[in-house]
Amino acid sequence: MRRVLLRLFFVLALPALLVAVWWLASDDSTDVFWPPLRTIMRTFPDVWTGERLQDDVLPSVLRLTGGYALAAVVGVAAGTVIGSYRRVRAVCEPVLEFLRAVPPPVLVPVIMLFAGIDDTMKVTVIASGCVWPILLNTVEGVRAVDSVMAETARSYGIKGPARLTRLVLPSASPQIFAGLRQALSIGIILMVISEMFAASNGLGFTVVQFQRSFAIPDMWTGILVLGLLGFLLSVVFQLVERRALAWYHGLRASARRSP
Template structure:
């Protein structure tokens, strides 16, 4: 009887796994395929020159970005984007942990932080360009200046919201300050920190494009504006599609990192739901 049950249950479990996998794949690609179909039909029946079909844009995408432009324009933009995100996350977490831990410093800096956070980041581009010059460093500074705030403020909120009982318990076990930060405070604040990082990714991509549109002679933002000014509509759309693909790639990388960092958090949530 036991052998019969095991031979039946295992195939049923595998079938459920495959059914769930097929469902996830369908949800992931079903709507994009439907949108592409509608887009293709609309691009065929519409005489508008400024809204070409997906086939035309795909051809322009291959001609424009598969080749030297990938090395000259795409890779430098991705490098500046990665550096800006890395600096925003590192500086935001480090400064946020310190400010969140020290109450008088938090009370002192909160009005100033709220003031600078309210300034639209694109408004800082001319100032940074005058101070630093139209260089790659200027673009990275613009990215950091605008995208650091979600990580910084979420880290401050997460650190100051750590359970006081847990902190007192860690002190009673004679943990050092570094050990408390490493093993208690940052893990407890990590859900809010990761929420801030998610926002930082989209803001950094936006600021990269804006900075390259106005103060650059290469890069994705520059090329999109160049195509628009020269009425290369399909090439312009291909640049926009490339930006969307970069955003999808960033979201996928973030999803992997978040599942690794917050494995304990998602496990706790699953237990609570059960």
Template sequence: MTTVKATPERRTPAPRALGRAGLRLWHLLALPVALILLWWWISASSGMYYMPPPDVIATTFADVWFSERFFEDALPSVARLLTGFALAAVLGVGIGVALGLSPRLRALTEPVLEFLRAVPPPVLVPLLILLAGISTSMKLLVIVSGCIWPILLNTVEGVRAVDPVLADTCRCYGVRGRRWLTTLVLRSASPQIMAGMRQALSIAIILMVISEMFASSSGLGFTIVQFQRSFAIPEMWSGIVLLGLIGFLLSLVFQFVEKRVLVWYNGVRAATRGE
């Protein structure tokens, strides 16, 4: 006579997963909520006109930006930001790969590049206004002039750090030309290239605002300055909040793209750590 053993009930991982999700959400929201409460307390206790409470800023934000102004000022600014960032990425990676692969070219151009890198991009705004006028081209040039350097320098270092063993292996298997560039060089340098792009993205936001504050008739930077000059303080703060939200959303999008691009690299790191 056979006896049937009762199989132990398996605990579903759902409660544990929900607990982890709740903990992550708490870690994500704890500091912003604390800062908002602190701002609320300071604005209520001081009564300063230049520090309106968060509820006033939120109401003004909805009135100002849930309107045609969003399409007239915010969207063009974001378009210029992304266009300038894309141009800087293409130029930075292209020039960086060339310099990283050629020690002679790198030694020849290094003094000039170091001089140009030391010039702050906002200082170039008056010169670019004279050359390109008060136009979209001027704003794009300001963004590119600052964003290109972290991408270029990180690309150069990434290309120079290509594993010689992998290079010899590709040479033995006849991997040359465009395939060698995309399979070995760019893939090996991609972690540092993405790190440079991450730095450049934050610089692009700053330069986008600066270019619109100096000489423009539209855009987020222009609108915030106009609010400040007319003493529309809640409206000014609503523009600053919108800039922060745009930066936060762009950072999330970049993290998503970075994980997809560096999926092989993250897999190698996880395997190395034994995860």
């Protein structure tokens, strides 16, 4: 119990300190663009009603989920193939480095030409940015499979799908999850950017509308919602990661305890 309380303290201490600093620093503010935090918090329940959550937050989460899932499937599948075969990696590496260097927001107008301005465009934009950390981490994770374990699997005749599911993917999974974690933050950014182009709902659209109508406290509440959404998604991801990589964290804990 004491350990849980201590961990909860460390999790909440810094956010609470930052909120207190923000509250005190902005308390006497008369700047239109920097309203006091108490004004923002008083505006929050009036802006983010159940209807607005359904009309703006839910579509954003669904777009993010679709783009993120698409990037995960493509990134893990392509990364496994590229990481498993040296010749494929040699052929693909220059192209991957070129494409990775292109910022995804620059591709938004191009994607709009091919995918239109509906949700397909927004999901594609999110996937186009999320796929790279997943793919590259998968490639490195597959390449780093222990050579002794690989030889042992070959000696026992473990090949094909069995080798993939019993050796390659489990060995690469810690690095795959590292890529998935990086992709999650990128996905939230691209979700907002994609909704600033030819959108009629979503968090990005709503924040821009507040800014254009000079509803500054309302705009700040939208920024807070984005922060809270990122925090909640991070917590969910950590729970999934801890469950999926329980064996890995157990090995690391055993290694730390051993003399």
